[in-house]
Amino acid sequence: MTDLILRAAEAGELATVLKFWETAAENDSRPVDTMDAVAALHRRDPSALIIAIDGGEIVGTIIAGWDGWRCHLYRLAVAPARRRAGIGGRLIAAAEERFRSFGGTRADAMVLDANEAAHRIWKLHGYTPQDEWSRWVKPL
16 A cells, blocks of 8 residues: 545546446445435535545545434445455544544444445444434435
8 A cells, every 4th residue: 555545535636436336345135326426425525525535546435424423324335455454444433533523423334234244344444233223214
């Protein structure tokens, strides 16, 4: 890792983020990401999408969503060739710091049950599945 920079994504980078997610993110069992959806996120909360940049290239992302009540983590993704180098952990830490700055007291991460490769990093950073609740969804 040279000089890894973590910062909020800029509007002009959103198409690059979408392309990055095609190969770096888990895309099964979920709706397809669209430019309209990512742009709507960015308009509502320009700091929610945190990216990791190394050598001018996006190598990681996380969405740290804060609704004023709860802290939600989505789209933790690291470039396949850069995994297990600490990038994901740094992204999680940056998201948690963002939440603390708002007064957040608990974060939840959306992790597919079948995405066993992701379970390791979440457990490593203190996250555990919550058996008492199930996520209920309705496509809009």
